[in-house]
Amino acid sequence: MPTRAHVLRRAAALVACALTVVSTTAGCSLLPGGGDSGATDIERNxxxxxxxxxxxxxxxxxxxxxxxxxxxxxxxxxxxxxxxxxxxxxxxxxxxxxxxxxxxxxxxxxxxxxxxxxxxxxxxGANSMALVSTDASYDAPAKKSNPRIAVNSADDIGALTTKAVLDTAGIEKQKINFIEMPFEQMQQAMQSKTVDAAWMIEPFITKVQRETGARIVTDTAIGPTKDxxxxxxxxxxxxxxxxxxxxxxxxxxxxxxxxxxxxxxxxxxxxxxxxxxxxxxxxxxxxxxxxxxxxxxxxxxxxxxxxxxxxxxxxxxxxxxxxxxxxxx
The missing domain is CATH 3.40.190.10 (Periplasmic binding protein-like II)
Structure with missing residues (x-):
């Protein structure tokens, strides 16, 4: 028959084993590859x-x-x-x-x-944002002194970088006419001559080039806007x-x-x-x-x-x- 001392020693061993398992499990969740790696104390998941x-x-x-x-x-x-x-x-x-x-x-x-x-x-990066045109004669930024340019927003990065790049080409900022429209509508606007060019980002640049033969008038990530x-x-x-x-x-x-x-x-x-x-x-x-x-x-x-x-x-x-x-x- 087990003695009282034997029972107490066995109980202590079981408690120690349980604590080891809990400690190990908790530790694993904080390691890379663990279940909630790094997320155990975030405010929301x-x-x-x-x-x-x-x-x-x-x-x-x-x-x-x-x-x-x-x-x-x-x-x-x-x-x-x-x-x-x-x-x-x-x-x-x-x-x-x-x-x-x-x-x-x-x-x-x-x-x-x-x-x-x-x-x-x-x-x-190079040509990741650019001024694009379906007009073959508009092949350099200085070719039009009063350009009509489609942008997704007159208060956004397109207008800002276009003004900076055209300014270095000698085009007065006040003479640029920005016309707002979604990127998806710019191709049709160029083909219908509603605008002379469009400030576009990828993948819209590549898409309009493939579908219409449009060319890049100028990269707008050059000079003052490089990178x-x-x-x-x-x-x-x-x-x-x-x-x-x-x-x-x-x-x-x-x-x-x-x-x-x-x-x-x-x-x-x-x-x-x-x-x-x-x-x-x-x-x-x-x-x-x-x-x-x-x-x-x-x-x-x-x-x-x-x-x-x-x-x-x-x-x-x-x-x-x-x-x-x-x-x-």
């Missing part, structure tokens, strides 16, 4: 992100296909938006984070919207203050996604046809820019300063104030 059909968000699409967010403990839902302004307006209601050009984000901040930047999405920071992700300041760990995890996974896309730009071209209205042959020909790995205040200040110079902003905007605490160059 779901994020609704506003996106548009542009190359800029390809890394996000690839990351979701590869389950990078899911493996990190985040459930990410991509919500298509009709415009950048609409995406920003939906923050704190139907969206937690949204994609937009830096120009739009900074303009909204200047108008009083409180935002915190969560990542850079895209940086211009220009194009777009990024932002949350409302209220959401960012209330969910710092969740957004830190988002930025960490986004960095991996951006790195993967940078290492394999074929994957970017491959995923395009799944969310943009282009066939695989067109997608395979698009020019792909750069996917920055982190928020860089010096790089982003360049955008804000150009906006100030061009009177898009009422004064100088300090981009550092829009970054998560502790962000440095």
């Amino acid at each position: 779901t994020l609704r992100i506003g996106v548009m059909p542009v190359v800029d968000v390809a890394p996000l699409r690839i990351a979701i296909n590869d389950k990078l967010f899911e493996k990190a403990g985040l459930q990410v839902q991509l919500v298509p938006q009709t415009s950048e302004d609409e995406g920003i307006k939906q923050l704190d209601t139907t969206l937690d984070v949204t994609w937009a050009s830096h120009v739009t984000l900074f303009r909204k901040v200047a108008e009083g919207t409180q935002l915190q930047l969560q990542g850079e999405a895209y940086q211009a 220009f920071p194009m777009s990024g992700y932002a949350a409302s300041k209220k959401f960012a203050d209330g969910n710092p760990k969740t957004l830190a995890l988002f930025r960490s996974v986004l960095r991996d996604a951006q790195q993967n896309a940078s290492n394999n730009k074929l994957s970017v071209q491959d995923v395009l046809s799944s969310y943009v209205d282009v066939d695989q042959q067109t997608a395979a020909l698009v020019s792909v820019g750069t996917f920055p790995l982190s928020l860089n205040p010096i790089r982003l200040q360049r955008v804000a300063d150009m906006m100030d110079t061009e009177d898009v902003l009422p004064g100088r905007l300090d981009v550092q104030q829009l970054l998560p605490p502790g962000t440095t160059s």
Whole structure:
């Protein structure tokens, strides 16, 4: 018959074993490859992100296909938006984070919207944004002194970079007539002579070239706009203050996604046809820019300063104030 001492020793051994199992299991969840890797203490495990059909968000699409967010403990839902302004307006209601050009984000901040930047999405490369025309005679930026140019928004990156590049070609900014329309309507506008040219981004540039023989009048990522920071992700300041760990995890996974896309730009071209209205042959020909790995205040200040110079902003905007605490160059 077991003695009292024997029973106590056996009970102690069982407790120690149980504690070891619990400790080991808890430790595993914090290691890379664990069930909720890094997500055990985040404020929430779901994020609704506003996106548009542009190359800029390809890394996000690839990351979701590869389950990078899911493996990190985040459930990410991509919500298509009709415009950048609409995406920003939906923050704190139907969206937690949204994609937009830096120009739009900074303009909204200047108008009083409180935002915190969560990542850079895209940086211009050769011919990733350009002035395109179906008019064979318009083959150089100085050919038309009063050009009618289609842009997706007169207050966005297209108008800003077009003015900068045409100015270096000797075209007076005041003589440029910008006509707003969606990218999808620009091809028809050029063919009907409603506009002389259109500021476009990929994959729309390659699509119009293949379908109409349009040519690039000028790359708008040259000279003062070379390697220009194009777009990024932002949350409302209220959401960012209330969910710092969740957004830190988002930025960490986004960095991996951006790195993967940078290492394999074929994957970017491959995923395009799944969310943009282009066939695989067109997608395979698009020019792909750069996917920055982190928020860089010096790089982003360049955008804000150009906006100030061009009177898009009422004064100088300090981009550092829009970054998560502790962000440095």
